[in-house]
Amino acid sequence: MKHQPLIIMGLSTILMSSAFANDEMPGKAxxxxxxxxxxxxxxxxxxxxxxxxxKxxxxxxxxxxxxxxxxFEDEIHHVAEYLNATYYHHPK
Ligand code: HEC
Structure with a gap:
């Protein structure tokens, strides 16, 4: 029982940080x-x-x-955005 608040906090941190990462670069996933x-x-x-x-x-x-x-078209764009941010660095 003593550890429950810690576990809940840890879990929500993991959930929040993965949601945040996906929001930021959905193309990576x-x-x-x-x-x-x-x-x-x-x-x-x-x-x-x-x-x-x-191109x-x-x-x-x-x-x-x-x-x-x-x-879908928007997913292709997400992936292109991700590759551009990571490898290509072309202006848009
Ligand atoms: C079966 C092998 C294969 C897989 C898997 C594959 N590709 Fe390719 N890809 C190629 C080939 C072949 C070319 C074009 C010829 C070349 O680059 O020499 C290419 C070219 C590209 C290029 C341009 C290459 C450059 O040098 O700028 C991009 C960007 C690209 N692919 C993205 C993707 C993405 C995103 C995926 C995952 C959905 C993917 N590829 C999966 C074989 C593959």
Whole structure:
């Protein structure tokens, strides 16, 4: 009984921080779940090749179609945002 408040506090901190992380970058979870790095770990995302943000959206859309991840348009954008923030850094 003595430890209950601590456990509850710990749990809500975990829940809150994961909700916050997802709000911030919803594309990260989508990207990780789709296992994109299965190929792209050995084929690194290349900002010199995909050299604008619109091309990045097209590339994500292309791989999504090939893989049948079944992402909607807004999810493709979330993933493009995440990849841009993490690897590409193109202006939008
Ligand atoms: C089966 C292997 C494979 C998987 C899995 C895969 N891709 Fe690709 N991806 C490719 C290939 C092949 C290309 C295009 C040719 C190249 O980059 O050499 C490409 C190109 C890309 C590019 C542009 C590459 C660059 O250098 O800028 C992006 C962005 C991309 N994929 C995103 C994704 C995302 C997001 C996922 C997960 C939904 C994904 N890919 C999953 C094979 C894959």
């Amino acid at each position: 989508l990207h990780d779940d789709a296992n994109c790095l299965k190929c792209h770990a050995s084929k690194p995302y290349n900002p010199a090749k995909t050299n604008t943000f619109p 990045l959206v097209k590339a994500v859309s292309f791989c999504n179609d090939n893989l049948n991840s079944g992402w």
